[in-house]
Amino acid sequence: MSAMSRLSFKEQVLRVREDAIISSVNRLLADKGFDLMTVDEVAADVGIAKASLYKHFASKEALAAAAMVRLMQRTQALVEQQAARTDATPLQRLQAMTRWALELQLAGEMPSVPSQNSSLRAELMASQAYLDMLMQVSEVLGGWIHQAQASGDIDPALPSEVVLYTIYARACDPVPAFLKAGGSHSNEQIVDWVMTTCWRGLQR
Amino acid sequence: MSAMSRLSFKEQVLRVREDAIISSVNRLLADKGFDLMTVDEVAADVGIAKASLYKHFASKEALAAAAMVRLMQRTQALVEQQAARTDATPLQRLQAMTRWALELQLAGEMPSVPSQNSSLRAELMASQAYLDMLMQVSEVLGGWIHQAQASGDIDPALPSEVVLYTIYARACDPVPAFLKAGGSHSNEQIVDWVMTTCWRGLQR
DNA sequence: GTCTATAGCCAGATAGAC
DNA sequence: GTCTATCTGGCTATAGAC
Secondary structure (H helix, E strand, O other): OHHHHHHHHHHHHHHHHHHHHHHHHHHHHHHHOOOOOOHHHHHHHHOOOHHHHHHHOOOHHHHHHHHHHHHHHHHHHHHHHHHHOOOOOHHHHHHHHHHHHHHHHHOOOOOOOOOOOHHHHHHHHHOHHHHHHHHHHHHHHHHHHHHHHHOOOOOOOOOHHHHHHHHHHHOOOOHHHHHHHHOOOOHHHHHHHHHHHHHHHHOO | OHHHHHHHHHHHHHHHHHHHHHHHHHHHHHHHOOOOOOHHHHHHHHOOOHHHHHHHOOOHHHHHHHHHHHHHHHHHHHHHHHHHOOOOOHHHHHHHHHHHHHHHHHOOOOOOOOOOOHHHHHHHHHOHHHHHHHHHHHHHHHHHHHHHHHOOOOOOOOOHHHHHHHHHHHOOOOHHHHHHHHOOOOHHHHHHHHHHHHHHHHOO
16 A cells, blocks of 8 residues: 555655646747747746656657647547536527637647658547547537537538637637737737637537 | 840849759748758759859758749739739738648748748848838738728738738748648639638738 | 869757756 | 767759750
8 A cells, every 4th residue: 555655645746747747848849839938948948858757758849749638638628618518509609619719829838740740640630538638628619619600609501610629729820919910909809809700600 | 245145144044043042942942941942952852953052052041032022023923913903802812822822832832931941030030122122012002001001801800910910921821731642622712712711811 | 164072060959967 | 767979861952064
């Protein structure tokens, strides 16, 4: 039992350290993107040697993939939270998801990975955990989209794919960053404008 | 006079060659993006040696900047063409610009340069020709936006910045590529859907 | 101005002591 | 598992012959 609790403690320490690594990766990915992020920077930001990083993650791609998995975990958690709301319509749930993504982006916590990078894309598509979560989130959102279309809250003439991809795309839209760079608007105001133009376009 | 015409001829040859280089760069930028594009690939695609490339352009950044300048030239040409239409409203002119950008993207001819890459950004911001064209295009589009807002074709409650940035953002929106990757829709259909969701969101 | 060959550098990844 | 020190490959850029 004492051996078991020592093991558990070691595992906890490991988890905490790896979570710190992922937080650094997440911040750097949001700041510079995958290509410009260097493993040396990650190591410096975490405060450990580069070789130690490679004891935890096999490659730069694995580092980025871990950050994306954590993003999907948080997304899934929010999906479940929204699903538990009894007072909300499907439209309101979808809008809450969009708003959360926009706020995450403006807070500088949305990791950005180019969909073009083939090595990283391969790593993500090889991660069963990531794919499972992505599929599950997409299915739940797809259900809400269908319900919203049936009740007339979303234009039924649009294929649900189009609606889903549009929501996903807003999570990496450059407009919020542009407006923030201008410096003359509050984050709340920016989110409201993007929400308006996005969702007015999907409704009818 | 014969010397002058030989010089002109040489200059023409130079122009044609450099245009071929820029076309290759444009295609590769659209395909892989700036970071993943290598100068070796550009040279191979053009069919000349890498060292010859550097006789025409001083750096990889200069290559990409040249492609962006040509994109701005074509944008400016389309702006002038739209300005000459006597039958069109400002809204219709803006929509024509958006549609053109979407079609360019689906044709695989829209160069994508990460706004994050500092060296490339520095090169672009140092290019007076590029900045001048960008500013002039933005001013004309801004004028059309104000007119469309005054006539109620675009929501007057939106700052014109928001409208302008939203139009620019559609030129690099990932949604068309996602839908095209699905493979079950025609390019025309994809453009129509994105146009609908984009412009319905800006109108009112 | 075009080529071949190479310099120089940077970043990802690893060896090996502790 | 953490460190320092190093290897390695690939990419930008250039030298120098023609």
